[in-house]
Amino acid sequence: MSERLSVIIVDDHPLFRKGLSQLLQTIPGFRLVGEAAGGAEGLELARQLHPELILLDLNMRDMSGLEVLRGLRAARIDSRVVMVTVSDAGADVVAALRGGADGYLLKDMEPEAMLEALRDVAAGRVVIPPQLNHLLAAALRGESRPQSVGAAGLTEQEVRILEKIAEGLSNKQIGRELDIAEGTVKVHVKHLLRKLDLRSRVEAAVWAVEHMRG
Known part of the structure; x- marks a missing residue:
């Protein structure tokens, strides 16, 4: 991978921050540009540096990762954000993804699994541990929304994009695979999320797995 993603780590545990920064140095796709020991500091650092990726702790002493996430979006900072947390509670997973997180990783993952997940992040993929997919799927099933592509009124192009998501x-x-502009893909994603009554591409991916099998 020729381009390296600029990354900041926002976490109030020094030992974990150090371990994560060392792990990042083993992946050619990343360039660590800053670290913050709390949410407010992380928000300020993100405003200054506009990194492409933020690895964000969910539970910090000064402010929660969700509050930081809301602050980032309110400040129109479009960095990709991956939550890195000890919490595998369904409510936290759903809240983070609906808040606009692009992924959700658990701190107690094996180093090899964390490394693989971070490589996926570098490649632009959404990351969520398989065991948490079930929690998210269960949360989505408990709500009223279209249960099929037909019921949602998705176009053929939107279906193709949903499969890729x-x-x-x-x-x-x-965009590369379907030979369309990235901006066009963004518009289609926005439309299909609205039609499916979903708030994030991770939810869309889980919905697709649940409703588009075979």
């Missing part, structure tokens, strides 16, 4: 592809990768 379910494969974990980024907008740029989808």
